[in-house]
Amino acid sequence: MPQKVTAFAPATVGNVAVGFDILGFALDTIGDTVTLHRTEQRGVEISDIRGVVTDLPRGADENTATVGLVQFLADFGLPFGLRVEIDKGIPLGSGMGGSAASAVAAIVAANAFVGGKLLRTEILSYALLGESVASGDVHGDNVTPSLYGGLTLTRSLEPIDVVQIPVPDEICCVLVHPEHRIDTRNARQVIPKDLPLSTFVQQSANLAGFLSGCFMGDTELIRNSLQDLLIEPHRAPLIPGFSQVRQAALSNGALGCSISGAGPSVFAWVKNQADAEAVRDAMRAAFAGASVESSAWISSLNCPGASIVEEG
Amino acid sequence: MPQKVTAFAPATVGNVAVGFDILGFALDTIGDTVTLHRTEQRGVEISDIRGVVTDLPRGADENTATVGLVQFLADFGLPFGLRVEIDKGIPLGSGMGGSAASAVAAIVAANAFVGGKLLRTEILSYALLGESVASGDVHGDNVTPSLYGGLTLTRSLEPIDVVQIPVPDEICCVLVHPEHRIDTRNARQVIPKDLPLSTFVQQSANLAGFLSGCFMGDTELIRNSLQDLLIEPHRAPLIPGFSQVRQAALSNGALGCSISGAGPSVFAWVKNQADAEAVRDAMRAAFAGASVESSAWISSLNCPGASIVEEG
Numbered sequence: 122m123p124q125k126v127t128a129f130a131p132a133t134v135g136n137v138a139v140g141f142d143i144l145g146f147a148l149d150t151i152g153d154t155v156t157l158h159r160t161e162q163r164g165v166e167i168s169d170i171r172g173v174v175t176d177l178p179r180g181a182d183e184n185t186a187t188v189g190l191v192q193f194l195a196d197f198g199l200p201f202g203l204r205v206e207i208d209k210g211i212p213l214g215s216g217m218g219g220s221a222a223s224a225v226a227a228i229v230a231a232n233a234f235v236g237g238k239l240l241r242t243e244i245l246s247y248a249l250l251g252e253s254v255a256s257g258d259v260h261g262d263n264v265t266p267s268l269y270g271g272l273t274l275t276r277s278l279e280p281i282d283v284v285q286i287p288v289p290d291e292i293c294c295v296l297v298h299p300e301h302r303i304d305t306r307n308a309r310q311v312i313p314k315d316l317p318l319s320t321f322v323q324q325s326a327n328l329a330g331f332l333s334g335c336f337m338g339d340t341e342l343i344r345n346s347l348q349d350l351l352i353e354p355h356r357a358p359l360i361p362g363f364s365q366v367r368q369a370a371l372s373n374g375a376l377g378c379s380i381s382g383a384g385p386s387v388f389a390w391v392k393n394q395a396d397a398e399a400v401r402d403a404m405r406a407a408f409a410g411a412s413v414e415s416s417a418w419i420s421s422l423n424c425p426g427a428s429i430v431e432e433g
Numbered sequence: 434m435p436q437k438v439t440a441f442a443p444a445t446v447g448n449v450a451v452g453f454d455i456l457g458f459a460l461d462t463i464g465d466t467v468t469l470h471r472t473e474q475r476g477v478e479i480s481d482i483r484g485v486v487t488d489l490p491r492g493a494d495e496n497t498a499t500v501g502l503v504q505f506l507a508d509f510g511l512p513f514g515l516r517v518e519i520d521k522g523i524p525l526g527s528g529m530g531g532s533a534a535s536a537v538a539a540i541v542a543a544n545a546f547v548g549g550k551l552l553r554t555e556i557l558s559y560a561l562l563g564e565s566v567a568s569g570d571v572h573g574d575n576v577t578p579s580l581y582g583g584l585t586l587t588r589s590l591e592p593i594d595v596v597q598i599p600v601p602d603e604i605c606c607v608l609v610h611p612e613h614r615i616d617t618r619n620a621r622q623v624i625p626k627d628l629p630l631s632t633f634v635q636q637s638a639n640l641a642g643f644l645s646g647c648f649m650g651d652t653e654l655i656r657n658s659l660q661d662l663l664i665e666p667h668r669a670p671l672i673p674g675f676s677q678v679r680q681a682a683l684s685n686g687a688l689g690c691s692i693s694g695a696g697p698s699v700f701a702w703v704k705n706q707a708d709a710e711a712v713r714d715a716m717r718a719a720f721a722g723a724s725v726e727s728s729a730w731i732s733s734l735n736c737p738g739a740s741i742v743e744e745g
C-alpha cells in the first residue's frame with residue numbers, strides 16, 4: 122500500500138453551448154492536483170491549499186476535494202486516515218470546473234489506497250459528492266469529462282450512464298478567462314425555471330446536429346450547430362464584453378463560441394491549431410476593449426482524463 | 434417530356450420520442466401514391482382521390498398534395514397544367530405523416546417534368562408548402578424522412594439542413610394504428626408553450642443518448658434513451674389505452690415505445706424481426722383491452738424515401 126499518492130484532474134468546459142448540464146470536455150493545459158498522505162490518525166485533514174486559489178474551506182466536510190474522501194474512507198472502513206494537499210491550477214469561480222477537478226483528483230488518488238479496485242463509475246459517484254457541495258446541485262457536465270477525458274455525454278447519473286463522444290482530431294479549443302468572478306449559484310438563478318418549447322426545439326436541433334457532426338467528423342455541421350439559444354441569452358449579461366468576444370471569435374473563423382459552464386470563462390472551438398492563436402488574440406482583445414483583463418489557453422479536445430502522477 | 438408520372442412516398446413516424454419536430458423515420462410498408470398527368474389546360478386540377486382516405490379538400494390551393502405543385506408550376510413558368518390523382522395508403526389523422534407523404538410524392542413526380550433538375554432540398558421546400566396547409570405549422574419531421582428515407586434529423590429549415598442518422602440494421606419498427614382519430618392541431622394545443630428546464634435537460638440527455646446509440650450501433654444505449662419525457666405525458670391522455678400499449682411493448686422486449694407524430698398511432702422499436710411480431714400482437718391486444726380496434730405494420734428502419742414508380 123502506498124504512503125503517498127498524487128493525482129491530477131483537468132479543468133473542463135461544461136454545457137458546451139448545446140448540452141446544458143449533460144455535455145462537457147476536458148482541457149489539457151490546466152487542472153488541479155491533489156496529494157494524499159496516509160496517516161495513522163483516522164479521518165481526513167486538509168494540510169495545505171496552494172496554487173491560484175487558497176481561500177477555500179478547510180473542513181473535510183466542506184471542501185469539494187474531501188467530501189468524497191470522507192465517504193470513501195467510511196465505506197471501505199479503512200484503518201488509517203488521509204492528509205490532503207491541494208494544488209489549485211484552476212481559478213475560483215471561473216467556469217472551468219475547478220471544484221469538479223479537485224473532487225476527481227482526490228478520488229482518483231484515493232483509489233490507489235484500495236489497489237485501484239474502484240470502477241470508473243464508482244469514482245464518479247464519490248467525486249459527485251464533492252461537486253454537490255460546491256454547486257448546490259448534482260450534474261456531471263464537469264466531473265465526468267475531468268475523469269474520463271475528451272468530450273463526454275452524461276446521459277444519466279442514476280444509474281450512471283456516460284458516453285464518450287468522438288471529436289475530429291484537428292479541432293481544438295480556445296479558452297479565455299476574464300478577471301471577473303461569477304458565483305455558480307447566481308449564474309443558475311438567472312435562468313428561468315420554464316422556457317419556451319419553441320426554443321427547446323431549436324436547441325434540440327442544434328444538440329442533435331452538433332453530436333451528428335462530431336460522430337461524422339463534419340466540421341461544417343458542428344459550425345452550424347454550435348450555438349446556445351437556451352441558456353447563453355440569460356447568462357451573457359453577467360459577462361462584461363461577452364457579445365463582442367463571441368463576435369471576435371466567430372469573425373476569426375471559430376466554429377462556435379459560448380460560455381464555459383456558468384462562466385465567466387468563454388470557450389471557442391476552432392478548426393485547427395493555426396486558427397487558434399488568431400481567435401485567442403481576438404477574444405482577449407475584445408475583453409480588453411471592455412476593460413477586462415484575461416488569461417487564455419489553447420487545448421486539444423481529445424485529451425486524457427484524471428490520472429495518478431506520482432505514487433510512493 | 435413525360436405525359437404521366439407516378440411517385441410513391443412512404444408513411445413516416447415523426448418526433449421519435451426524443452426529437453420533437455426534428456426527428457423522423459420512413460416506413461417501408463405503407464405510403465401515398467400520386468400520379469400527375471400533363472394537360473394542355475394550365476393550372477393544377479385534382480381528378481381523383483382514392484384509397485383509404487377520400488374525404489380531402491379538392492381545391493388545388495387546399496390539398497397538401499397540390500399546394501406545392503401550384504408554386505412549382507408558377508416558379509418554372511411551365512406551358513402546361515397537371516391533372517392529379519391521389520392514392521391514399523395512409524389513414525387520415527393517424528400520425529403517420531399522410532399529408533407529408535402526399536406532398537412529397539407530388540413534387541417527386543413533378544420533378545420528372547423538368548428533367549429531374551430539382552435538388553433534394555428544393556423538393557423538400559415545395560413539399561413543405563403542402564405540409565404547412567395541413568398542420569398549420571412548418572416543420573420537417575415527416576416531410577424529410579418521407580423524401581430522404583431512413584431516420585433523418587431536420588436540423589434547420591432556413592436554410593435547409595438535413596442529416597441522415599444511421600440505425601443498426603437489425604432494429605425494426607412496429608407501428609400500431611388505433612381506430613381513433615386525433616386532429617393534429619388539437620394534439621398541438623395540449624402541449625404547454627413553456628416547459629420546465631429540468632424536463633428539457635432530461636429530454637436532451639435522452640436525445641443525445643439516442644443519437645449516440647444510433648451512431649455507435651449500441652442497442653442498449655438506444656433502449657435506455659428512447660423515452661419521451663417532454664411531449665408524451667401531455668398527449669398520452671388523447672389516446673385510449675396508451676399506457677397499457679406502451680407497457681405491453683416494453684414487457685415484450687421493445688427498445689422503446691411512444692406516440693407516432695401527433696398520434697394516435699403508436700410506434701415501438703424492437704431489436705429484431707423475431708421480437709417484432711410478439712410486440713405487435715401485445716400492443717394490439719392492449720388496444721383491444723381498451724376497446725380500440727387497430728391495424729399494425731412491421732417495417733425495417735433503413736428503407737428508401739420517395740421515388741418515381743412509373744413514367745410514361
